[in-house]
Amino acid sequence: MKGLKPVKTRRTSEGILEQIKTLIIEGQLAPGDKLLTERELSERLQVSRASVREALSALNLAGILEIKHGEGIFIKRPEPNAVIEPLVFILLLEKDKVQNILEVRKALEVEAAGLAAERCPPELLRELEQIIEEMEATLPQGEGEKAAQLDLRFHLTLAQASCNPLISSLMNTIQEIIGQTLRITRALWLSATAGTTQRLFEEHREIYLAVAARDKFRAREIMYQHLWKVEVELARLLKHA
Amino acid sequence: MKGLKPVKTRRTSEGILEQIKTLIIEGQLAPGDKLLTERELSERLQVSRASVREALSALNLAGILEIKHGEGIFIKRPEPNAVIEPLVFILLLEKDKVQNILEVRKALEVEAAGLAAERCPPELLRELEQIIEEMEATLPQGEGEKAAQLDLRFHLTLAQASCNPLISSLMNTIQEIIGQTLRITRALWLSATAGTTQRLFEEHREIYLAVAARDKFRAREIMYQHLWKVEVELARLLKHA
DNA sequence: GCTTAAAGAGTGGTCATACCACCAGATTAC
DNA sequence: GTAATCTGGTGGTATGACCACTCTTTAAGC
Structure with missing residues (x-):
């Protein structure tokens, strides 16, 4: 059946980063906005901080997030x-x-x-x-x-x-x-x-x-x-x- | 000075994933190859397993690695x-x-x-x-x-x-x-x-x-x-x- | 009263440990 | 000889502790 994709989100960190991306795509988070803190995400999503960090690390590499030590996590403007x-x-x-x-x-x-x-x-x-x-x-x-x-x-x-x-x-x-x-x-x-x-x-x-x-x-x-x-x-x- | 980029690798996980990418680019790791286990990487690189997992998670999202629960971590063939x-x-x-x-x-x-x-x-x-x-x-x-x-x-x-x-x-x-x-x-x-x-x-x-x-x-x-x-x-x- | 330094709180970063779940190969039983 | 079970090794997640950075607040000194 064309258009259907295998369900591939199975790791906790994948579920987390998909939710964050969806918030960005839907406009609920815009470039420059500050994301919730690691501890807040961990609490809200009922997952460990390590899983949250894995997701954030992946989004950081993908250029979607900008993580500032001691300050917070910010949504990046998409760029080439x-x-x-x-x-x-x-x-x-x-x-x-x-x-x-x-x-x-x-x-x-x-x-x-x-x-x-x-x-x-x-x-x-x-x-x-x-x-x-x-x-x-x-x-x-x-x-x-x-x-x-x-x-x-x-x-x-x-x-x-x-x-x-x-x-x-x-x-x-x-x-x-x-x-x-x-x-x-x-x-x-x-x-x-x-x-x-x-x-x-x-x-x-x-x-x-x-x-x-x-x-x-x-x-x-x-x-x-x-x-x-x-x-x-x-x-x-x-x-x- | 053109060509110089700010040194941005500063997180442990970034250093790990850069090394893995370099091994792949230099041909020491090829698609289909199995990467060292998480515990081996942790030992060799003298970092925690959590840091290793952050790096691997990022490379997984980037489509470079394929991680199989209970089996191992494999280098993926690059695709569009x-x-x-x-x-x-x-x-x-x-x-x-x-x-x-x-x-x-x-x-x-x-x-x-x-x-x-x-x-x-x-x-x-x-x-x-x-x-x-x-x-x-x-x-x-x-x-x-x-x-x-x-x-x-x-x-x-x-x-x-x-x-x-x-x-x-x-x-x-x-x-x-x-x-x-x-x-x-x-x-x-x-x-x-x-x-x-x-x-x-x-x-x-x-x-x-x-x-x-x-x-x-x-x-x-x-x-x-x-x-x-x-x-x-x-x-x-x-x-x- | 103003300036500067220190303290405090909140943030991200890393680590160690424990335990769970999956997988493949080896071993045992039939 | 084959199937079931066991074992060891793998990735996955959680918890708690502590470090390092940043910003804000407070206190001390002038």
């Missing part, structure tokens, strides 16, 4: 970091699955490009223009730290210009994961992209111009082609690494 | 589901922002359609074909439970056909969240989609045909148009709800 750590852990163990995360990134970036073309506020459009100008100014220097920084700035600003905070958060998360886990030495990457700086710049500029022209289909198409080429190149590098 | 739970939590907290979730779904579905056109295995292509046939057979019945089930099956099978387990898992999750959180009564939805069943069917069929023809750009384009219309319609409904 809560998703990053498990993802990084998986990617560290299954490095060949980087391709999967790159495809998710491509999906989100193409959508962001289209939405940015629809919604980009003027100040972010100016910021994109400025990034493109800086990219052009650094062309004679070839690849380097500066070019990489500008590339990242461009993509993250575009995600922000989508005016969808979920996409923006996911993009921030994914870019950080990719940055942390790709096992490509800088020299290898730089040698691989040698001669393509001009092309990358032109593609970035075309994305910007499509966004500026409010042409969402063109923005999507160019971003798709741009990232498809990047994926192909990275797949080639990974195969020979 | 470990990522899903924190992501689901974030999505559930921002469920009021359904529009944002729908845009993330559109991004993933369009990418899945393109990848499915490239990679769809024959058995899934046959399954898609069968779903399309069942859709055609139920057309005279109009909207209903059957049509909704077929719609969901179509989209989830397409996600599976992308051969990207991350996309597939995310899609499963997002569909479930959308199903849980959309504040649209069934009657309202059915009345809103009255007269569009034929169009929805035709769009699904065109997506299938594009996938069958291995035309990834067309698959992407039709999926994009399909979901864009759904989003527009839902936005209209939400505004009047």
Whole structure:
């Protein structure tokens, strides 16, 4: 029967943390709020303090709670970091699955490009223009730290210009994961992209111009082609690494 | 200084779980392996069993360990589901922002359609074909439970056909969240989609045909148009709800 | 009367011990 | 030879004690 899941909550600590999560999801606890103390939870739930601590420890690792020694336990504002750590852990163990995360990134970036073309506020459009100008100014220097920084700035600003905070958060998360886990030495990457700086710049500029022209289909198409080429190149590098 | 993070490991249980994770990342512990017992860990690490249990509880929630009462503690094979739970939590907290979730779904579905056109295995292509046939057979019945089930099956099978387990898992999750959180009564939805069943069917069929023809750009384009219309319609409904 | 230091209360953190419940393997009985 | 029982080892939970941190209150000194 689809939709039914095996009953898996069986440890006392699991029951405790499910209740706490439910309170948060239902809005009865909001970020910044203080949770009951360990002793109060223990009393209310009729369980030992050790079981309560196990549940709180798990929620702490999951980034849901912030525990302050001598002060109390506070609800954390959910942030991408809560998703990053498990993802990084998986990617560290299954490095060949980087391709999967790159495809998710491509999906989100193409959508962001289209939405940015629809919604980009003027100040972010100016910021994109400025990034493109800086990219052009650094062309004679070839690849380097500066070019990489500008590339990242461009993509993250575009995600922000989508005016969808979920996409923006996911993009921030994914870019950080990719940055942390790709096992490509800088020299290898730089040698691989040698001669393509001009092309990358032109593609970035075309994305910007499509966004500026409010042409969402063109923005999507160019971003798709741009990232498809990047994926192909990275797949080639990974195969020979 | 970029790359440096505040030293945050300070609780005994945090130190324990970091060591266990390091053993796994370095390959000294592999999925399926049995971890030392709680009492052994307590002895080796010179900490109490309660601290060990706190660490293990956290790793259990994170999907890294599998704890079997009376048997032992085993290393789990990492799976995308470990990522899903924190992501689901974030999505559930921002469920009021359904529009944002729908845009993330559109991004993933369009990418899945393109990848499915490239990679769809024959058995899934046959399954898609069968779903399309069942859709055609139920057309005279109009909207209903059957049509909704077929719609969901179509989209989830397409996600599976992308051969990207991350996309597939995310899609499963997002569909479930959308199903849980959309504040649209069934009657309202059915009345809103009255007269569009034929169009929805035709769009699904065109997506299938594009996938069958291995035309990834067309698959992407039709999926994009399909979901864009759904989003527009839902936005209209939400505004009047 | 104001400032500073100490005390107190409440909080989270860790530990030791005891006992329960589950599981797999070994042993015994038929 | 097979099934039932026993045993030892495992995870699960509880209780109580004490430590360390933080904030508030109170008292002492100027």
